[in-house]
Amino acid sequence: MASPIVVEDRPAPLDATADPPAVFDGTTRLYTSYVCPFAQRVWITRNFKGLQEKIKLVPLDLGNRPDWYKEKVYPENKVPALEHNGKIIGESLDLIKYLDNTFEGASLYPEDHAKREFGDELLKYADTFYKTMYASLKGDPSKETPPVLDYLENALYKFDDGPFFLGQLSLVDIAYIPFMERFQIVLNEFFKFDVTAERPKLSAWIKELNKVDAYAQTKIDPKEIMEIFKKKFM
Numbered sequence: 001m002a003s004p005i006v007v008e009d010r011p012a013p014l015d016a017t018a019d020p021p022a023v024f025d026g027t028t029r030l031y032t033s034y035v036c037p038f039a040q041r042v043w044i045t046r047n048f049k050g051l052q053e054k055i056k057l058v059p060l061d062l063g064n065r066p067d068w069y070k071e072k073v074y075p076e077n078k079v080p081a082l083e084h085n086g087k088i089i090g091e092s093l094d095l096i097k098y099l100d101n102t103f104e105g106a107s108l109y110p111e112d113h114a115k116r117e118f119g120d121e122l123l124k125y126a127d128t129f130y131k132t133m134y135a136s137l138k139g140d141p142s143k144e145t146p147p148v149l150d151y152l153e154n155a156l157y158k159f160d161d162g163p164f165f166l167g168q169l170s171l172v173d174i175a176y177i178p179f180m181e182r183f184q185i186v187l188n189e190f191f192k193f194d195v196t197a198e199r200p201k202l203s204a205w206i207k208e209l210n211k212v213d214a215y216a217q218t219k220i221d222p223k224e225i226m227e228i229f230k231k232k233f234m
């Protein structure tokens with residue numbers, strides 16, 4: 001079960017003029033960006049586990065990033081990064097596992113061996129998925145994306161005890177949904193290509209995820225998605 005619904009105000013992103021937080025003062029902080037799909041994975045995980053009080057959001061303006069972020073916090077200069085117990089941890093897939101294993105709250109990975117094995121395979125495939133989707137924008141998505149979309153559609157038939165990849169909501173769904181959110185909009189708007197057409201499982205999966213408050217609260221305005229993609233990828 002998800003934790004009770006918490007409605008949060010989004011703090012304003014910090015830009016180059018902002019002072020740094022009191023780094024390594026014992027506060028657990030998620031350095032993030034509201035528009036970053038990798039960071040969104042960690043944000044959803046935090047929300048679902050009910051860690052809003054324990055893990056403070058520190059959103060950055062990536063286009064005008066403060067120098068102190070690279071210098072004092074995360075030399076990689078990327079989001080997401082988590083400050084916890086005197087250290088900084090990066091990489092979204094590592095972070096969602098870290099949050100699930102380290103903090104209290106609902107578990108996001110099943111105990112069942114077959115589900116874990118399939119979950120590991122799907123988590124590995126997440127890079128192939130998003131890279132194929134981004135690369136397709138330079139060509140014809142209606143030809144280049146069906147293999148990866150069909151892989152996901154077929155994967156959704158594997159367990160029938162719920163609409164999610166491993167039946168119940170897990171880290172696997174959280175790894176994919178930020179990217180699906182963006183590509184559903186962008187492919188529809190710019191290429192008139194519907195990722196869910198003739199993919200009933202995928203369509204139901206997206207609908208069910210939209211009912212999950214921990215995710216719904218992290219969505220960004222579709223107009224903003226289209227502007228970002230127009231500027232950066234097309």
Ligand SMILES: N[C@@H](CCC(=O)N[C@@H](CS)C(=O)NCC(=O)O)C(=O)O
Nearest residue numbers: 036037038077078079080091092093
């Ligand atoms: N592999 C990383 C990718 C993180 C990433 O690329 N984040 C982007 C924003 S969406 C970023 O911080 N870019 C800043 C930059 O590259 O300078 C992860 O999974 O966390």
